[in-house]
Amino acid sequence: MEHIVIIGNGISGVTLARHIRKLSDKKITIVSAETDYFFSRTALMYVYMGHMKFEHTQPYEDWFWRKNRIELVRGYVHHIDTDNKVLKINERDFLSYDKLVIATGSKPNKFGWPGQDLLGVQGLYSKQDLDALEKNAPNNDVCKRAVIVGGGLIGIELAEMLNSRHIPVTFLVRESSFWNGVLPQGESAMINRHIKNHHIDLRLSTNLKEIKSDDNGRVKSIIIEETGEEIPCDVVGLTAGVSPNIDFIKSSNIETGRGVKVNRYLETNIPDVYAIGDCAEQHEAIGNRRPIEAVWYTGRMMGETLAQTICGNRIQYKPGHWFNSAKFLDIEYQTYGWVFSEKSKQDYEQHFHWKHEDDTKCITVAYHKDTNAFLGINTFGIRMRHETFDTWLTENRDVDYVMNHLIEANFDPEFYKHFEKDILSAYNNQLQTA
Amino acid sequence: MSLAKPDAQDLSKKQKLAVGMGVIGLFILVLALFNLDLPNTSIFLTVSLSLISVGTILFANDAYLTKLKGIKNDGVWFKSISSRGSLGWITGIVLTSFYVVLYFYEGLLGAGVDGAANTGLIGLFDPLSQLLSGRPASQWFVYGTLYTIAILAFGYKFILKYRHNRYEQIRTISVMFFQLAFAFLIPEFMYVMNSDLPYYDLKNVWPLNYYNFEQYRINSFINGGTIGMAMLIFGIVSIFVITPILTFKFGKRWYCSWVCGCGGLAETAGDSFRHLSDKSQSAWKIERWVIHSVLVFVVLMTTAVIYTYLGYDPDKYWLTRDVFLFSVAGFLTLIFALVMIFKRNELGKDARYGAIGYFAIIIALIAIHLFSSKTKLFIFEAETLRTSYGFLIGAIFSGVIGTGFYPIFGNRVWCRFGCPMAAILGFQQRMFSRFRITTNGGQCISCGNCSTYCEMGIDVRAYAQKGENIVRSSCVGCGICSAVCPRGVLKLENDSMKGRINPTEVLLGNDVDLMDLVNQK
Numbered sequence: 001m002e003h004i005v006i007i008g009n010g011i012s013g014v015t016l017a018r019h020i021r022k023l024s025d026k027k028i029t030i031v032s033a034e035t036d037y038f039f040s041r042t043a044l045m046y047v048y049m050g051h052m053k054f055e056h057t058q059p060y061e062d063w064f065w066r067k068n069r070i071e072l073v074r075g076y077v078h079h080i081d082t083d084n085k086v087l088k089i090n091e092r093d094f095l096s097y098d099k100l101v102i103a104t105g106s107k108p109n110k111f112g113w114p115g116q117d118l119l120g121v122q123g124l125y126s127k128q129d130l131d132a133l134e135k136n137a138p139n140n141d142v143c144k145r146a147v148i149v150g151g152g153l154i155g156i157e158l159a160e161m162l163n164s165r166h167i168p169v170t171f172l173v174r175e176s177s178f179w180n181g182v183l184p185q186g187e188s189a190m191i192n193r194h195i196k197n198h199h200i201d202l203r204l205s206t207n208l209k210e211i212k213s214d215d216n217g218r219v220k221s222i223i224i225e226e227t228g229e230e231i232p233c234d235v236v237g238l239t240a241g242v243s244p245n246i247d248f249i250k251s252s253n254i255e256t257g258r259g260v261k262v263n264r265y266l267e268t269n270i271p272d273v274y275a276i277g278d279c280a281e282q283h284e285a286i287g288n289r290r291p292i293e294a295v296w297y298t299g300r301m302m303g304e305t306l307a308q309t310i311c312g313n314r315i316q317y318k319p320g321h322w323f324n325s326a327k328f329l330d331i332e333y334q335t336y337g338w339v340f341s342e343k344s345k346q347d348y349e350q351h352f353h354w355k356h357e358d359d360t361k362c363i364t365v366a367y368h369k370d371t372n373a374f375l376g377i378n379t380f381g382i383r384m385r386h387e388t389f390d391t392w393l394t395e396n397r398d399v400d401y402v403m404n405h406l407i408e409a410n411f412d413p414e415f416y417k418h419f420e421k422d423i424l425s426a427y428n429n430q431l432q433t434a
Numbered sequence: 435m436s437l438a439k440p441d442a443q444d445l446s447k448k449q450k451l452a453v454g455m456g457v458i459g460l461f462i463l464v465l466a467l468f469n470l471d472l473p474n475t476s477i478f479l480t481v482s483l484s485l486i487s488v489g490t491i492l493f494a495n496d497a498y499l500t501k502l503k504g505i506k507n508d509g510v511w512f513k514s515i516s517s518r519g520s521l522g523w524i525t526g527i528v529l530t531s532f533y534v535v536l537y538f539y540e541g542l543l544g545a546g547v548d549g550a551a552n553t554g555l556i557g558l559f560d561p562l563s564q565l566l567s568g569r570p571a572s573q574w575f576v577y578g579t580l581y582t583i584a585i586l587a588f589g590y591k592f593i594l595k596y597r598h599n600r601y602e603q604i605r606t607i608s609v610m611f612f613q614l615a616f617a618f619l620i621p622e623f624m625y626v627m628n629s630d631l632p633y634y635d636l637k638n639v640w641p642l643n644y645y646n647f648e649q650y651r652i653n654s655f656i657n658g659g660t661i662g663m664a665m666l667i668f669g670i671v672s673i674f675v676i677t678p679i680l681t682f683k684f685g686k687r688w689y690c691s692w693v694c695g696c697g698g699l700a701e702t703a704g705d706s707f708r709h710l711s712d713k714s715q716s717a718w719k720i721e722r723w724v725i726h727s728v729l730v731f732v733v734l735m736t737t738a739v740i741y742t743y744l745g746y747d748p749d750k751y752w753l754t755r756d757v758f759l760f761s762v763a764g765f766l767t768l769i770f771a772l773v774m775i776f777k778r779n780e781l782g783k784d785a786r787y788g789a790i791g792y793f794a795i796i797i798a799l800i801a802i803h804l805f806s807s808k809t810k811l812f813i814f815e816a817e818t819l820r821t822s823y824g825f826l827i828g829a830i831f832s833g834v835i836g837t838g839f840y841p842i843f844g845n846r847v848w849c850r851f852g853c854p855m856a857a858i859l860g861f862q863q864r865m866f867s868r869f870r871i872t873t874n875g876g877q878c879i880s881c882g883n884c885s886t887y888c889e890m891g892i893d894v895r896a897y898a899q900k901g902e903n904i905v906r907s908s909c910v911g912c913g914i915c916s917a918v919c920p921r922g923v924l925k926l927e928n929d930s931m932k933g934r935i936n937p938t939e940v941l942l943g944n945d946v947d948l949m950d951l952v953n954q955k
């Protein structure tokens with residue numbers, strides 16, 4: 001029986017294992033150094049906030065794995081011997097495979113800041129990071145202030161977490177506005193105000209110079225690059241993005257760049273070795289996507305795809321229309337199709353922006369300036385239906401059609417106030433003045 | 435876990451003050467309970483009930499109005515009261531004891547025996563009862579008043595907690611209204627109008643209201659003139675006409691989380707315990723057997739009870755025993771046949787066995803009866819069935835366990851495992867309703883907030899992460915899964931029956947060819 005070994009028990013590896021089991025009788029082993037069982041990484045924040053217990057983040061009950069004959073091995077892979085098809089796990093265990101899948105995800109970026117390895121300095125990615133935070137910042141007696149470095153999705157989640165335990169937070173963002181490399185300016189500005197409304201000390205256009213230590217090697221304070229200001233703090237959260245977690249592969253023959261290099265079939269340069277999820281790097285970007293996509297859904301989709309290949313139906317990874325979502329404190333965000341920020345958009349990309357007066361809801365619709373083709377939508381505080389936008393994108397609808405049919409895409413709970421009329425009249429007014 | 439953690443759960447000064455007020459209000463009730471002779475009961479009663487209500491309201495104001503709108507679940511699993519900590523256990527024990535006394539030792543509450551005046555706690559409530567209906571209070575009046583106050587005060591708290599969510603607000607106003615008007619005030623006023631009528635909470639439908647067709651009630655309906663007959667007819671119409679239509683259009687939520695009193699208490703006072711429900715698959719299996727067994731029990735019991743008294747006085751009831759028994763058998767056979775013909779593929783294996791088994795038992799019992807003695811129906815005496823149901827299900831299950839164990843097993847134990855009304859509505863919801871919870875394409879991140887906060891113990895995430903709509907008998911449509919979802923994945927909807935149940939392997943967003951390949955198998 002062919003033995004499939006998957007390194008990493010995140011969404012990519014587990015989705016792959018589940019689908020291989022549906023399609024075949026192969027022997028499946030998942031190796032993880034992080035936890036015994038699969039859990040939802042995106043839910044770790046809710047454990048610290050007391051919304052859930054850690055076991056609630058595990059989507060499958062413990063009997064699931066045995067029932068589906070998916071073997072779980074707890075251990076750290078130190079070396080991959082692709083010639084003999086053997087993994088070295090921990091210090092002395094060996095595991096041989098017929099096909100190997102690398103699905104080891106990401107690790108937090110560190111940019112060589114002085115003091116970045118002090119006690120109390122940490123990222124927020126793994127279960128171990130969550131445990132560390134519980135120790136470093138159990139409450140606002142132990143942690144009188146925390147500084148977060150890096151204004152992305154993990155940064156704002158960490159801010160929300162600490163805020164839930166009444167720990168004062170200073171949030172250093174390198175950009176002039178929160179996440180404005182991705183979000184158009186109107187949205188980014190609204191989130192800036194929302195962060196401040198939560199009494200988080202948001203510092204825009206601010207860089208970290210260094211992290212200072214006390215006598216015990218613990219963080220004592222940080223220094224801001226621009227002003228030289230010293231901010232005393234007990235925890236520093238480094239949330240300046242993530243990069244592929246592939247250091248252990250470097251000693252093997254598998255080709256790596258920033259991530260594990262794969263082709264469209266998710267195959268590496270070595271036969272029978274594949275990579276999926278955050279750690280995989282496409283040789284060439286697919287459409288507008290980045291070569292490395294550190295997103296929950298793409299990891300899942302790669303798992304769904306590779307299962308076919310491994311079970312004899314070799315197919316390419318061909319993701320459909322881009323979509324994503326996040327939540328910024330109390331404001332939900334969804335995106336369908338492509339909406340780029342001012343920094344990265346093409347000349348032809350035109351935006352229509354509408355914001356509700358309560359400053360917690362807005363949308364931005366991107367369309368082609370010449371053809372009027374609908375390119376994508378960002379929506380804040382209003383839920384929209386994935387299926388509807390997916391259909392419209394496939395049908396190449398123009399922006400007028402989308403604006404006039406927006407109500408069909410609404411996914412807010414029943415009895416919610418609708419804003420489609422306001423949005424449409426704002427849209428029509430804008431056309432008249434333009 | 436370190437003891438230092440609970441910092442986040444500290445109460446503010448205002449909240450402490452509010453808790454203090456509520457506790458003093460409760461303390462007055464305890465004083466009355468111990469038969470302390472309180473002078474001027476109406477003043478003490480007013481003070482007590484006001485302190486409890488105002489305390490809850492002030493607490494809610496400080497807890498929610500001081501913060502921005504949004505999900506308010508911070509620290510739920512750290513607080514002693516809501517995480518099966520010592521406060522949770524103490525509350526559970528106090529509530530359980532209260533129910534035991536209420537159901538079985540009403541004398542301890544001060545009920546007057548043989549026309550003697552009430553004393554103690556019940557005596558304290560005499561002025562209010564006199565005001566509303568001109569008669570002294572009973573333990574049920576005390577219970578009804580406290581129950582109504584709990585729904586109103588905690589309903590207010592719930593509305594503030596979800597002040598960004600109009601579905602939750604409107605639903606809560608609805609349960610508050612139905613409790614105050616239908617369960618509490620209207621029956622009192624009806625008594626004033628016509629004291630022969632039995633207490634009848636019109637929204638309380640058989641079989642939840644399992645005693646509705648007992649002889650003493652039927653007699654008073656019949657003797658109660660036009661109003662009495664109207665009430666009796668309404669009781670029957672609610673089962674066979676109103677309930678199926680509304681459940682078809684809206685799912686069982688129209689009742690369970692919009693109208694029902696048990697649901698009303700669970701959604702308001704019980705809201706802080708919703709996450710304590712058991713989500714395991716084994717709990718689901720137990721649930722299906724237990725709740726449907728209760729349903730079979732109540733059907734047999736009611737049939738036996740009605741059958742028995744139909745024979746006592748053939749002149750009074752136009753319905754004869756045999757016609758009645760054949761109608762019941764015929765109706766059950768019809769339902770069974772329809773389901774087995776049109777919906778058998780939607781039943782799980784155990785559900786099919788269960789349905790066939792229970793159907794066989796009921797029909798066999800009816801058949802045995804037709805060929806044997808006429809004094810007993812279904813082997814047992816009807817009276818034995820009636821009293822055991824009242825004791826086991828009516829008192830122990832729905833009261834003592836159902837509400838008393840809120841802080842341990844969650845707020846919907848009764849609704850999930852015991853309520854025969856929920857079983858009927860749920861059966862229809864699963865088989866024949868426009869209601870479903872739609873999942874939003876590929877947006878689910880498997881975080882588990884939906885499953886954690888499902889009071890019915892449904893593993894919502896298991897469906898959402900497969901892109902599959904949730905169509906479950908037990909879903910009461912409270913809407914909290916949709917509210918707590920951080921990615922806007924879930925939406926309660928009424929739409930056409932077609933494509934309502936849509937299992938998928940590969941979610942929306944992936945390669946179109948792959949989705950076609952895998953999903954159409």
